Amino acid sequence: MQQATKFIHAGVEPDPSTGAIMTPIFQTSTYVQEAPGKHKGYEYARTQNPTRDQLQKALAAAENGAYGISFGSGLAAIDTLLKLFNPGDEIICTNDLYGGTYRLMTKVWERYGLKFHFVDLTEPSNIEPFLNERTRMIWLETPTNPLLRILDIKEICHISKERNVLIAVDNTFASPYLQNPLDLGADIVMHSATKYLGGHSDVVHGCLIVNKEELAQQLYFLQNSCGAVPGPQDCFLILRGLKTLHVRMQRHCENGAVIAKYLREHPKVETVHWCGFEDHPNYEVAKAQMRGFGGMMSFTLKNDSLEAAYAVLSSTKLFSLAESLGGVESLIGHPASMTHASIPREERLRNGLADSLIRLSVGIEDANDLVRDLEKALA
Numbered sequence: 001m002q003q004a005t006k007f008i009h010a011g012v013e014p015d016p017s018t019g020a021i022m023t024p025i026f027q028t029s030t031y032v033q034e035a036p037g038k039h040k041g042y043e044y045a046r047t048q049n050p051t052r053d054q055l056q057k058a059l060a061a062a063e064n065g066a067y068g069i070s071f072g073s074g075l076a077a078i079d080t081l082l083k084l085f086n087p088g089d090e091i092i093c094t095n096d097l098y099g100g101t102y103r104l105m106t107k108v109w110e111r112y113g114l115k116f117h118f119v120d121l122t123e124p125s126n127i128e129p130f131l132n133e134r135t136r137m138i139w140l141e142t143p144t145n146p147l148l149r150i151l152d153i154k155e156i157c158h159i160s161k162e163r164n165v166l167i168a169v170d171n172t173f174a175s176p177y178l179q180n181p182l183d184l185g186a187d188i189v190m191h192s193a194t195k196y197l198g199g200h201s202d203v204v205h206g207c208l209i210v211n212k213e214e215l216a217q218q219l220y221f222l223q224n225s226c227g228a229v230p231g232p233q234d235c236f237l238i239l240r241g242l243k244t245l246h247v248r249m250q251r252h253c254e255n256g257a258v259i260a261k262y263l264r265e266h267p268k269v270e271t272v273h274w275c276g277f278e279d280h281p282n283y284e285v286a287k288a289q290m291r292g293f294g295g296m297m298s299f300t301l302k303n304d305s306l307e308a309a310y311a312v313l314s315s316t317k318l319f320s321l322a323e324s325l326g327g328v329e330s331l332i333g334h335p336a337s338m339t340h341a342s343i344p345r346e347e348r349l350r351n352g353l354a355d356s357l358i359r360l361s362v363g364i365e366d367a368n369d370l371v372r373d374l375e376k377a378l379a
């Protein structure tokens with residue numbers, strides 16, 4: 001089945017009790033049993049909910065996976081995943097990652113005895129010195145946030161193949177439209193569905209998608225035991241978002257290319273980070289593992305001061321100054337004081353995240369209107 005058909009149909013059946021073509025919002029906490037223990041497969045809504053079931057199937061299908069597990073947020077998904085591990089276990093992570101993930105790992109999970117190594121994985125062999133008998137997982141985010149570096153998922157899976165190590169990929173930036181990590185050898189895909197999957201900036205949601213049954217059963221056990229489950233209305237909104245993912249992503253990619261090229265030619269702009277440039281250091285990997293380059297990018301100004309960056313950030317009209325990404329509307333943000341403020345400044349600078357860096361989530365408005373908006377702000 002082609003992607004466009006899959007995003008609309010896969011995993012979703014009309015409601016068996018009414019024929020409703022769109023999955024109803026089952027706003028209930030419990031289900032009536034005919035006799036003790038005799039029920040229709042639903043007992044209590046933390047454990048099972050029909051709206052969530054349909055979404056989990058649709059998400060699994062979107063990533064070419066077998067099992068989807070949904071959560072109340074992207075971070076709830078990562079938090080639950082980390083409960084697979086025991087004190088003393090080690091996890092190797094890319095060093096250019098979402099600030100909230102870094103905070104969850106270092107401020108919460110280190111207290112419970114997990115050990116994290118943050119490593120530049122744009123060079124896959126950098127993993128090797130950190131792999132040992134306690135390594136349990138490699139955590140990847142690609143394209144990375146906010147520098148749009150690309151990690152070679154296939155190569156990293158190949159290096160760690162002989163070991164008993166799970167490979168997990170935060171696929172939020174690419175979305176299943178552009179990249180399917182399970183097909184490249186990963187064991188776990190994670191999404192903040194708050195972003196491109198929902199697509200309309202009206203819901204917070206997260207998910208994990210896997211192929212191996214045993215791993216899925218462990219994660220369903222943790223989903224139910226720890227209880228960070230999404231509400232049915234949120235599940236409905238993600239189901240609806242998923243149906244237009246391909247048309248939205250096509251436009252995000254087209255507009256992204258227009259804006260990235262425009263910024264690169266602009267006399268006041270120093271560097272543009274976007275993985276669709278042929279001279280991007282990881283362009284070949286991006287071309288091989290992605291179907292397009294998306295609408296996320298970041299840039300610095302020739303005048304590398306906070307004041308100059310703040311002037312741009314507060315002058316755009318169509319690009320709204322806000323955290324988050326992946327919605328139909330364009331957003332502009334300042335990682336150092338917004339999404340990445342939870343990473344210490346020295347750590348940020350070491351990873352190449354300048355104070356003046358500006359991040360764009362290019363939406364699906366008219367590209368010329370977006371260019372004019374940036375033109376005025378840069379002037």
Ligand SMILES: *Cc1c(COP(=O)(O)O)cnc(C)c1O
Pocket residue numbers: 073074075076098100101141145170172173191192193194195204205206
């Ligand atoms: C937003 C985001 C998260 C966290 O997801 P929430 O839904 O906000 O909890 C994780 N990773 C990436 C790349 C994100 O952009």
